Amino acid sequence: MITQKQLWSSLISLGLFLGINTSVQAVEIPINKTQQFQKIEQPLALKAGVTLVGLGLISLELWWFLFSKANGKKV
Template sequence: MFSKKVILASMLWGLMFGLGANAAIANINHDSPNTQFQRMEQPLTVKAAVTAGGLALVCLEIWWFLLSKRQS
């Protein structure tokens, strides 16, 4: 069984690599003449609520799988 330190360290590395990949994707040119889809800006409160909800679900999942088991 993996220790909690190893799991948390791997999650941190995944987060760092994920943020680095987003910077590379952001540099792609999106000025194509495709008019099928249009950019739609969402209010900041909606973005914050979705982000907070996602983080809450991730934390709940981590708690459920790592910390809710009784120590034997």
């Protein structure tokens, strides 16, 4: 079993490792201020499809949250 001290030391070591790696990578990225964002037109069918899939997933999540546990035991 991992003791609480080992768990904390592992988490701190991982945090330091990721923190050092992230700061080094951020320095290496060159900043190009002359380049601007360009608008990309998406087809209407793609927009509608993504919207419908998103609404379907939201509806499925609401159904699962509200109705799937209706038959559970009451305390």
